[in-house]
Amino acid sequence: MELRQLRYLIAVAEEENFGRAALKLNISQPPVTRQIKKLEEELGVQLFKRTQKGAALTAAGGVFLGDARQIMSLVHRSVERVEAAHRGELGTAEVAYFGSPSLKIVPEILQVFKNDYPDVEINLRRIPKREQIRAIKVGEIHMGFGRYFPHDPDIYTEEILTEGLAVAVPKYLDIDIHASNWKKIFKSASFVLFPAAGRPNFADEVLSILNREGIDPQIGNVTEDIHSALILTAVGEGFTITPSSVADLNWSGVKFFELPEFGMACPLNCIFRKSDTSPILRALRTSIRRHFQKPGEGMK
Template sequence: MELRQLRYFVAVAEERNFGLAAQKLNVSQPPITRQIKKLEDEMSVVLFKRTSKGSELTSAGQAFLEDARKILNQVKIGVERGQAAQRGEIGTLEIGYFGTPSYLLLPKILKLFKGENPGLELYLHRLSKKEQMDALKTGQIHIGFGRYYNQEHDLCVEHIFNEGMALCLPADFSMEIDNSNWHSVFSQIPLILFPASGRPNFADEILAILKREGVDPEVANVSEDIRAGLMQVAIGTGAMIVPNSVTEMRWFGVRFVKLAALSDDCPISIIYRKSDTSPHLRKLIHSIQHFQESSAKIEI
């Protein structure tokens, strides 16, 4: 059974005349007659009966007409969806993320992206840097969000934002802190770093920044992740320097001081396959560029 046979059948059924159906379809009548006959032979039924005025559906034809219309409509929908997918208007986008970029930046970008591309479904996967890179190479994700990716020849790493940083202190730490005296905190309380794995990582970045600022703190603890670090601060083990997005978290026993001197630190990057020509990925990168244009930096 061919689609053209269904189209010919529906046209004849609607026009009740082979000649008029041929005019409607802009074809000659003999091909329509032949294809309807083939369709009847394949189905082992008679679909039309000849009348003095043209052709009328038999009971078998009437029953088949509804299904034929449904099939043609479903094919039309399928074609339109395939074309829309090729344009990047529908489909799925697989996204890897890790760490604090998911606290604020990623939701903002994805909200903008979803507004611009409502037909695309987004799937989010919490993956470490290495897991993201492996997933990209095997085609499991389209893009990753994070920091401090290692360079590899088949992957593209793009810096998209500097988030800025804040000081995280125990809530009962009595010293008044501002942007002029924050360095002195670490003469009174030790430093807590995070995370413990995935070097180079945020801990390495903090040590490099403090060295640049002339601060040589005592390191009291290297916590597994940001949550473990926040708990260490809450119980008074020490103080941390954290990405600005962390200040959005409600956490018992800590307070934050945003540091203007570090507003250009804490980079956020994306990573994707250089060979990926997916229109979905290009649309997300386009949304990221829109977000960059509307925000000189992340306002938190």
């Protein structure tokens, strides 16, 4: 059986007439006769009763007509679906993240993406940076989010945005950090750094900035993650320097002060395979570009 025969069947059933069906199909009448006949022979079932005025479906033909219509509509629907999938509008986006961006920015990005591509499922996993690179290379994930990714020749690293820095201090301390006093305070302060692993990392960046500013920080602790660092800050182990977006969340026991003097020092990157041409990746990049980057900026 071929779809051609179902098309002809539907046309003849609708027109109740082989000749008019042929006209509608833009072919001549004999091929219609032949294909219907072939279909009937294959099924071993008479589908039409030929009358003087044309052709009338038999009971079995009526059953088959319903199914044929269903099949054709399924065919059309699935063509649309493939095309949607090809445009990146259908499928599953495999996404990974690591570190502090997960707190505020990655949720924002995925919210925007879900809005742009509502039929794409998002499969999100927390994966360390080096592991992300491996997963991207073998095609397990389309895109990873994080900061300070190590370089890899197969991986393209794109900057989504840069943030300033803020400093978290214990809430119970009665201090106010601003342009005219921060340097003095920092020189005698103790700091909690994060993360410990995944060099290069945010801790390296913070240290390098402090050094640049002539501060040789006293290190109270180095934690695995930002949450641990802020807990230690709350109990007085030392100040923590964080990306400023972190300050927008409600942390108990700490308060934040922006550090505009440190500049927009903290990038948020996404990474993906240079050779990945999948529509889902294209969709992800399109969505990110439209919402987080100025036109024409930052693309490969």
